[in-house]
Amino acid sequence: MSLQCAHCYKSFSIAKVNDSRGKGLSVEVQCPHCAAWLGHNKYLSVVKIVGFYGGVIAAAVGYFVEGVTVITTPLIILAVIMVGLSHIMDHLQLIEVPENDPNAETHAK
Ligand SMILES: [Zn+2]
DSSP: OEEEOTTTOOEEEGGGOOOEEOOGGGOEEEOTTTOOEEEEOHHHHHHHHHHHHHHHHHHHHHHHSTTOHHHHHHHHHHHHHHHHHHHHHOOEEEEEOOTTOHHHHHHHO
């Protein structure tokens, strides 16, 4: 899995990340190129999880309970759309600019 830094725009492998902080949804990783802290949009992560489990539950209910497919089928479709959209929109966000960043000075001028 390859990630792109929101600060220096270089791509790097998740295996190359030396430093991370936080847990669960608020986990942040440090870019190995410029040392900026990057994280995911928490709102999109919640949408993705809710959509995923909502779809799984709707599919399970539709499978075990008769006569509810009219309700569960649109729910499954909605869940798939939620997960797909949140996945497309889920980019790494810049949480904290690196210390002693040469690019930050050129932007200030
Ligand atoms: Zn970077």
